[in-house]
Amino acid sequence: MRGSLSPIIALLVGFIVLLGYLLPFPFLMEARQALLHWAMILAAVALIVGVMNLALAHWRKVATDQKGGIYSAVLLLSLLLTLGVVGYFGPTGSWSLWLFRYIQVPIESSLMAILTVALAYSAARMLRQRINMFSVLFLLTALVILLGTAPLFGIEVPGLHGPDGIREFLAQVPAVAGARGIILGVALGTIATGLRVLMGADRPYGR
């Protein structure tokens, strides 16, 4: 019963929301808004479940003395500390914001810095493993954009920098044209996926 009821509910809700976007009937729009509010509430509940799952997975690592258990212990401690601070001072309290500004943001920024190194290393590896016309073109373009964006000891190279330079041309003409083509394909793919879910052909729930 549960197996057949969940797709019916999902399909019905999906069609109401879709039609609420496209057709100008007030009752459809109101129903769409109500259903989307419910979805947001459910997403918030899912967040609690997700955090509990995360904590449980790391607790298991600590309890069974697995490799990297110390990191899991740090995560659990941080979770409890953040919960306590945010619970007591509120999400916009000074200590809550301090935790965000001086712990989370610097850590994420340092990961972003590592990203630069990872990308440069990967680009070199790509040239070694998959050398073809497209990868060479990709790397040459990346090099031109980098040189055209970063300052070269304050020197402006004619034909590279400036509004008529090759960097500007690459960024504004071929890159935008290519990006629009890709976005078009992604949009059509998203519509197709959404409609398959609405038709029940794809069911990412209740199997």
Added chain:
Amino acid sequence: MDLADIDIAGSVGFVFILAFLLLCLVFAVLKRQQHAAELRDIPAFNRLIRALGLAVEAGKRLHFSIGQGGILGMPGGSAVIGLAVMERFARAASASDRPPLATSGEAALSILARDTLRGVHRTITATTPFDPQLSLLTGLTPFSYAAGVLPVILDEQASGHVFAGHFGSEVALLSDAAERTGGLTLAGSDNLTAQAVVYATTQEPLIGEELFAAGAYLKANPMHLASLRTQDIFRWGLVIILLGGSILKLAGLL
């Protein structure tokens, strides 16, 4: 209802969606889908199928990372594709001792991934209980998600890593770590930045809408082929409209 009240954009959207839906149904019902052999060759999918076979033989597992895009917005499309690919491979890997592992950076997506894996576990009537830790929520911001997935990639010794869903530039950290483990790495996203990054960092990047064609290539179900054909028809239609519009504009008629 007054004629002035009619929302033109909404009406065009309605007709577009309705036509898309009808064409999908027509292709599915008439069974005029393309056969797999007629599809353009995307080596990534063939290698992924081969990696699955090797994983089952070697008693290793596949790791699926389905991104950190929520299911309530546009990124939901790529997330659903990630789930469909994962389900297809979880079924195929049912003979393996080690079922696939899913990681995600969005709570609802994590629950859906667990539900998908549990559903597969139930249908293959496994005697062992389902392990809910096979689907992990690793973090809720892009970089905390990546930081949580890195130990999974490095510790689990999976024979293949599939990144299918909504990612940002942080996917470079994941694909680089996956490449260093020596297993097959396949990555696709709906995000342009992530697509550029995976092109440079993975053996098998999926560019453009290739990720959305995954179901058709992996034979998830016949509707995937029908929708792929419909996408192609609509793409050509849009190309003609865009080119026609440009020509009319150049001619000064628009």
